[in-house]
Amino acid sequence: MKTIKLRSAIIVYLAGLVMIYGAVFWNLRHMVRKGYSDFTIYYSAGGIVRHGLGHQLYDDQTQYRFQQQFAQQVSIRQGPLPFNHPAFEALIFVPFSWLPYPVAFAVWDLINLALLAALPFLLRPHLPELQSYSWPLWMLATLAFSPIFFALLQGQDAILLLLLYALAFVCMKKQHDAWAGCWLALGLFKFHLVVPFVLLLVLQGRKKLLYGFVPVASALVAVSLAVVGKEAMFSYPKYVLHLENLKAGGIAPSAMPNLRGILDMVLGSTPFFTPVVVTLSIGVISFAAWRSYGNDRFNLFNLKFSLAAFVTALVSFHAMDYDLSMLMLPTFLLTDELLAQGNFSEWPAWLIACSGMVLFFSPLQLLLLMRYGYLALMGLAVLLCMCGIAGQISLRTRPSQSPYGTT
Numbered sequence: 293m294k295t296i297k298l299r300s301a302i303i304v305y306l307a308g309l310v311m312i313y314g315a316v317f318w319n320l321r322h323m324v325r326k327g328y329s330d331f332t333i334y335y336s337a338g339g340i341v342r343h344g345l346g347h348q349l350y351d352d353q354t355q356y357r358f359q360q361q362f363a364q365q366v367s368i369r370q371g372p373l374p375f376n377h378p379a380f381e382a383l384i385f386v387p388f389s390w391l392p393y394p395v396a397f398a399v400w401d402l403i404n405l406a407l408l409a410a411l412p413f414l415l416r417p418h419l420p421e422l423q424s425y426s427w428p429l430w431m432l433a434t435l436a437f438s439p440i441f442f443a444l445l446q447g448q449d450a451i452l453l454l455l456l457y458a459l460a461f462v463c464m465k466k467q468h469d470a471w472a473g474c475w476l477a478l479g480l481f482k483f484h485l486v487v488p489f490v491l492l493l494v495l496q497g498r499k500k501l502l503y504g505f506v507p508v509a510s511a512l513v514a515v516s517l518a519v520v521g522k523e524a525m526f527s528y529p530k531y532v533l534h535l536e537n538l539k540a541g542g543i544a545p546s547a548m549p550n551l552r553g554i555l556d557m558v559l560g561s562t563p564f565f566t567p568v569v570v571t572l573s574i575g576v577i578s579f580a581a582w583r584s585y586g587n588d589r590f591n592l593f594n595l596k597f598s599l600a601a602f603v604t605a606l607v608s609f610h611a612m613d614y615d616l617s618m619l620m621l622p623t624f625l626l627t628d629e630l631l632a633q634g635n636f637s638e639w640p641a642w643l644i645a646c647s648g649m650v651l652f653f654s655p656l657q658l659l660l661l662m663r664y665g666y667l668a669l670m671g672l673a674v675l676l677c678m679c680g681i682a683g684q685i686s687l688r689t690r691p692s693q694s695p696y697g698t699t
Contacts, residue, residue: 306436328361331447338385362393379516381481421631441614450617473504492600517665553668573607598622643680
């Protein structure tokens, strides 16, 4: 009876969050139509490439000229919302540039909803404890995750990355690591959320990932070179770092739920800020690699995958609210893990559950982001969940701990 009541309360809570998101989306629909959302950068990038101006893709004046054609009513923007992604991604949005901006935004969000709807069908065969839960409940939980909401509201590409993570997960469960590497390489439009992840998986012993990752990544570099030309290609890293230093397009460390954001609140603007971030990031990656290396006789893949995902989010130098959409996958994996465990008597399980609840407590995130601009505090929840996963792996690999489940 208690289990039924708890499940009902969770469903009511998730449904309430989705209703709140729907109301917020409806109230902001006019701003979305005018071009306030991040979809502006993708739509304009697609238009620039379609008009044969790929070599000017990272030119601020060109971007602003194209954005003024459909977003001239955005009063808060005195310059372009910069496109700071690898050039190959612009090709995805060339077809959208043929449509009026509001229609293109709607089509893109519908595609993203379809991608979210596909997740349960991909993951359920590999998560035995969650197989009994219906597709609508999976979808409800996904839509209630605030990063997913922000991704839909902004018209971002984070949900596409989430799908690629899921495809890679399924391939690795089937021991097709090379194919998993291919899927992850396709996610290099957010390279800061892919490269650390691949590195950690390789350090875990999944070296065959590189058989797929390296060729596809090389092909995407060639495509980007063909789109923008040699000069723009080689100036791209400098352009991205320039935008980070300017905090252009709303980029601010205090709004980043990662290690950089946490340290920004502690250290502020100091000359040694970046070296400290890089040093601690290397330390976190090294710790995660050490904690998850070997132990192949235990069924730890879901935990190792989840640890790599949370560490990636934590050490990513640039991460906004919607970028945490990728954590929806390890959330499912960890939920399945805790249900299989059947009790919360150990501290790692409590830490995972409590930090997960914080990540799903959207009112707090909305308050931190929209009122105070300190979403970086959510990075603490990511950090604590990472510690919980590492602790869970430690408990599962103790000499006295009997392994359970199958690989």
